[in-house]
Amino acid sequence: MGKKLFIVESPTKVKTLQKILSSKEFIFRATFGHIKDLPPKTLGVDLNTFHPSFYYMSSKKKILSDLKKLASKVEEVYLATDPDREGEAISFHLYEYLSSANKNLIFKRVDLIEITEFGVKQALNSVRDLDKGLYLAYQSRRVLDRIIGYLISPKLSKALNLPLSAGRVQSPALRLIVEREEEIENFLPETSFSLRVKVKDKNNNVYELDLWFKKGLYKDKDPKKLEDFFNHYLAGKTLSLNNITEKKALKQPPYPLKTTTLIEAAGSSLGFSPKETMALAQALYEKGLITYMRTDSVRVSPVAKKAAKEFILANFGEKYVGKERRVKVSKFEQGAHECIRPTNLFQDPKNLTSKEKALYTLIKNFFLASQMSQAEFLELTYVFGKVLLPKGWFLVTKQKTLIFEGFLKVLKETDNYDLPLGLKEGDQLKVLSFEIREHKTKPPERYTPHSLVKKLESLGIGRPSTYATILDVLFKRNYIEKEGKFLKPTQLGRLVCSLLLEGAKVFMDYKYTAEMEEKLDLVARGEATYESVVKEAYELIKTCRFPSRVST
DSSP states (O other), X not given: OOOEEEEESOHHHHHHHHTTSOTXXXXXXXXXXXXXXXXXXXXXXXXXXXXXXXXXXXXXXXXXXXXXXXXXXXXXXXXXXXXXXXXXXXXXXXXXXXXXXXXXXXEEEOOOSXXXXXXXXXXXXXXXXXXXXXXXXXXXHHHHHHHHHHHHHHHHHHHHTSOOOOOTTHHHHHHHHHHHHHHHHTOOOOEEEEEXXXXXXXXXXXXXXXXXXXXXXXXXXXHHHHHHHHHHHTTXXXXXXXXXXXXXXXXXXXXXXXHHHHXXXXXXHHOOOHHHHHHHHHHHHHTTXXXXXXXXXXOOOHXXXXXXXXXXXXXXXXXXXXXXXOOXXXXXXXXXXXXXXXXXXXXXXXXXXXXXXXXXXXXXXXXHHHTBOOEEEEEEEEEEOTTTSOTTEEEEEEEEEEEEOGGGGTSOOSOXXXXXXXXXXXXXXXXXXXXXXXXXXXXXXXXXXXXXXHHHHHHXXXXXXXXHHHHHHXXXXXXXXXXXXXXXXXXXXXXXXXXXXXXXXXXXXXXXXXXXXXXXXXXXXXXXXXXXXXXXXXXXXHTOOOOSOOOO
16 A cells, blocks of 8 residues: 555645654645635636636645656545635645546545544544535635625725725724724713712721612712712611621632634633634644634633543642533524644643644633633622611622632632631611712723734624634724724725715625525535525625715
């Protein structure tokens, strides 16, 4: 038996695979991404038949020539590109190219969920045929992006006499940012006030108590009323601690990370942009350190659960092992791959950059925390002044004490938890002074890159493979800018959004955009055709009408 050709996209994957599989049995090659694409300067889609004109990229000429030579020397080709639509497309194009060079080749599609000895063995034991539905879903997405971008953008550009672009996902994302800015501008703050009272015990320990009415903090529009309340009922008085209520509170561990929560966690705790996060995660995956990083699922394989339990037992003890939890599945979830997790909890990765190490540690800590027990707190509520104050009114202070860390052992929080106060029921406290506290309602925050991705996911817009690139286009087009860590639309972005809502409203509609994503999933499952999905979008494009030249 001769050698087998094993093809992936990345040279890093090749290096990792060479440590696992024998070079006597396999010849490894990397395509460095896609080998075929639509033409860069023309539409590349026949608008009568919707047949796309994919061409072999000139930059891949040397790689393709090498693969063609090897195709004549081997009997089997293992197509091990990424396990998603993009990867399926690369494998499909490789199949087309190599089968034309050698009609006797046997092709095997390999899904590498993790590039480890276990993961590769599992993949080789479950090779499959190419998935035509998955490829057609890729083709549908690529062609939809092309025709929406290429056919609406010129109309938009003409309206403003500027080189502008519209996009299937980028334009609804722009709309979200613009609408949030308008919410902030139109927001009218409301002001209210509350009363805080300073008291001291016999040992001269000072405490701050808030005025409550019935079940919550009392707020009033008029601060003078609160001052009068204090002077009438509390000034110079002594309060009794009427009762202390104890309540045990449990905090659930987080779920392990998926693409959106990885982007969110890396943004908030490490300051990484979505694009940087996904590039670093890709590197960790290709080095065999984490499972596939484009996923919308928090599912954990039985093997990974067992390993996590062993690790937690060995490092923290029995009481830190978590219980099985039911996972609520989003209606938009595809669930093709499990969560993002380390491939080996007991391994300490070497030769990582500082950023790779930081992201790996974040992924590991979230995964470990997800398999650990709940954190336990004791919430204490101290109630004062029931005798002095009218019925339903009292003064309150609360304490929250951590009594068992659970998952917080590995996933530290910034919250500082209190020590119980040294007070008991019946204690007498002297009223010292008061403070009127102002409360102003706040407008919604602008989106950050990470909260925008989270919002898009909640609306069913975009998929794990597209989130990182959406913002890139909006920045490049000068439709949005950053103010601190927040996203803000530029004047041009607002104008473009307004024009698109007027001239191409359906493509700005969140529900329609989510339904389009669902139709791509139907194509992948063979429940809808490529032609029907693309034709429907094209018919809508033809109805788009922009106003004639708009002044900027």
